[in-house]
Amino acid sequence: WVKYANVTKGYGVKYWEIGNEIPGNGEYVAQWEYDNHASHSATTYANNLLQFISAMKAVDPSIKIGAVLVPPGTWPDGIVGPGDTQDWNDTVMSIAGTKVDFVIDHIYPNPTSEADLLTKPQTFNSAIMSGTHALINKYAGANAPNVGIAVTETNGSKYSDTAPQGLFAPDQYLTLMEEGAFNIDWWDLRNGTDCSNLTTVDGATEYNDGGMVSSGASCEPAVNTPFPSYYGTQMISKLGSPGDTLVAAASSNPLVSAHAVKRANGDVDVMLINKDPNNAATVSLDYSGFTPGQSRPTVYSYKENGTSITPGGVRSATRQTVPPYSIVVVQVHP
CATH class of the missing domain: 2.60.40.1180 (Golgi alpha-mannosidase II)
Structure with missing residues (x-):
């Protein structure tokens, strides 16, 4: 795939994640990610990661490769799975920390109220980002200053299509940047809803659709109609541009x-x-x-x-x- 993308086609893809939410492979009982390896342990993932890094960089040495972590302080951080002697993060980083170019967090705050959601950029993020920096500093050795943090999924978990999410989105993006993330991806641009859980939040309809724009479901406005998270994120373009x-x-x-x-x-x-x-x-x-x-x-x-x-x-x-x-x-x- 690296050869096809970057050598054959010349796409110049720079950043590569090895896996997605791998701790959801059943190693800690809960399973939402398919994994056909005989072992689902962090040790197995880390050793496979080293093989991927070696093979992929042999094809294109310029690429950057990232390791999947558990956001520090969230499930299953601190739990030692079968076949490991440490939890996921310590296992992966102790084996591969000197070889990775960046690490990956998915950050979902699961608020209890609108007011709670709007505190999360300053509270929830801070603990995760400081914990992630600590792991890098502990395990990446002399390369630690060069190891980045990519938040490749985030959103507010609730109030997806209404005013609170519009305020949360730019606060989340900017706070994560301030905390040292070099990449933040919102989950997601267009998501969808089954229209089974409509509520009213601050005078607007909450469709329970995690996208920034409407998917065009039967209960929603026309496809691609922006929700508040879209406009909140767009406000960042009024604050700054690349190079600022x-x-x-x-x-x-x-x-x-x-x-x-x-x-x-x-x-x-x-x-x-x-x-x-x-x-x-x-x-x-x-x-x-x-x-x-x-x-x-x-x-x-x-x-x-x-x-x-x-x-x-x-x-x-x-x-x-x-x-x-x-x-x-x-x-x-x-």
Whole structure:
């Protein structure tokens, strides 16, 4: 496959995952992934991984190969399976940690409420990412600084098609980047629903469809109609572009998330996410190492249950009012 893709066809595929959610192969009783190996242990996976790395890089030495981990602190982390002497992560990394180019986490927070979901980027992610960095530092040896973290699946698990997911999506993407992930993939673009569990969340229909856009099911709007997670993610494009730099941002209000980007053109852009469903948030903006210029900022907003991103708003570099359950991006010019 590497030879066909990168040598024969010249596709230049750079990143390769070896397997998908392999711990779901029945090694820890639960099984949703098919695995026809005689042994389903972490030891078997790690030794097979080494063989794949050797064979694949013999064909194309430029590729990067990733190992499947259990997100630290989530099931079945800490459980030792049959045929192993350590849990999944410690087994895989102790055998293959010096050979892998990146490791893979799938992050699903399983919230208990809307409010709980909106805390997860700052709480749930932090524990997983710090635990993953610790595994890399423990087992990758001198190559540890070069081993990346790819989050190849994530979403909010609940409230898939309604306002909370629209706020969660950009917060999740940006927080994971800030925590050191080089790749984040949303599950997924178009998913589907059987229309059997429709509810109402914050005045909008929840179809229980995990996609960013409608699949066109009988209960849904037309195929490819964006859900709030689509618009929330799209707001990231107003914050920054490839080649720009994430910079530190913090909020003293636990119901307001803040993210910032230093643009290649010298602008500093700020995203404010108001997670309060009932009250607007008045935010004072302070800067370190940057002074806003005389020209007024460009402002974009995405409001609760909106069907588009809206330009305009209060063009102030020092003070913004963010409506309930809304996102504002302020593009500040030097």
